[in-house]
Amino acid sequence: MGAFLARLGEQLAERWLTLLVLPGILYLAMVRAAFTLGQTHPLDLSHLAHQVTVWAAEPAVRTAGGQVVLLAAILAAAAVVGVAARSLGAAIEHTVLAADWNAWPAPFRRLAAARVTARRSHWDAARLVVHQRREEAGRARALRRRHDPTALHEARRALDRVSPERPERPTWTGDRVNAVTVRLRRDHHLETSVVWPHLWLTLSETDRSETSSARQELSAAYVLAAWAVLYAPLTAAWWPAAVISLLLATTARHRSRVAAEAYAQLVEAAVRLHTGDLARALGIEHSGTLSADIGDALGDLLESRLPEIEVVAPDPTTPPSG
Known part of the structure; x- marks a missing residue:
């Protein structure tokens, strides 16, 4: 010891x-x-x-x-x-x-919200490019044409540089x-x-x-x-x-x-x-x-469950108020 x-x-x-x-x-x-x-x-x-x-x-x-x-x-x-x-x-x-930016004081919360909105706009634009590149690759495979995957990979990397998923944080x-x-x-x-x-x-x-x-x-x-x-x-x-x-x-x-x-x-x-x-x-x-x-x-x-709400029945022997 x-x-x-x-x-x-x-x-x-x-x-x-x-x-x-x-x-x-x-x-x-x-x-x-x-x-x-x-x-x-x-x-x-x-x-x-x-x-x-x-x-x-x-x-x-x-x-x-x-x-x-x-x-x-x-x-x-x-x-x-x-x-x-x-x-x-x-x-x-x-x-x-x-993680809790929605609970920040109002001035900082507004700044964070503006940042999230801007990042979402960039992400949506980059996501559209990825979708277009995937469609191009799909059409090339359907027509049995040779297709260079570099453009799709680069579009995906550009998307990840903005955010791996649609932004929820600033x-x-x-x-x-x-x-x-x-x-x-x-x-x-x-x-x-x-x-x-x-x-x-x-x-x-x-x-x-x-x-x-x-x-x-x-x-x-x-x-x-x-x-x-x-x-x-x-x-x-x-x-x-x-x-x-x-x-x-x-x-x-x-x-x-x-x-x-x-x-x-x-x-x-x-x-x-x-x-x-x-x-x-x-x-x-x-x-x-x-x-x-x-x-x-x-x-x-x-997951913990919420406690049951106890409903108390009124006493029939108690006269109603008023």
Whole structure:
């Protein structure tokens, strides 16, 4: 037991150091460099090195007690900044995925609605092109003519760049995650929010590990976006901070889209592959491919029912009022 607790403490300390302290220390160093170099000599590393030497020569820093206090202050400040970045990342993730945008305050809700409407117009236009290309391919096959499928593939890629399904959210990432729910509901009458918690408990450790890793990658991308936001105000004192912020934001956007794609694919594949096993475990007869009937049966079994309304009959011995 003692060895287990010691190992657990080491893992927690490692995660605390990696996720919070090290990025926070780097940020604090950049803040200090920004206000030391300023806009006049922003890339003068010799000036920065000279200032570091001057700070290191301070009497309070040269004593053991002063060094301990300074180290503790730096670690605490770095941890605070790291916690702030992760909290901001969670807020950015919530905003970008926009699962509840219909409940946002009115000004933001109107902006999101306008964005959804615009994205739907682009998607409908791209979907029409895909339909036209498919008809052209069908006519070519019917007439036994050679047909290059490149145009159809390109039209489909253009459609996916707008959204994998008809947009319901203001961002591509939000629609990519939501597309899992849309497809499973359409193809198999499955409600992901109902089936997934039960299915998760039946998955193998490997499947759960892969899905959890993909989900963590998605959250990590938004933490990176939060660091981009935190670096942006430093631009007022040091213009290279704008470059850092832009690089972080660009990387975060790319990583979030890749992670959302991976996470959505894993969740959809897990549901399609293992829902039959869940149905059999719950006593539902099932063989062959996953069908809409299985989805309906699982929904009836797993969805919570509303409480019955109790109708109280009037007492015949009680005289009517009035």
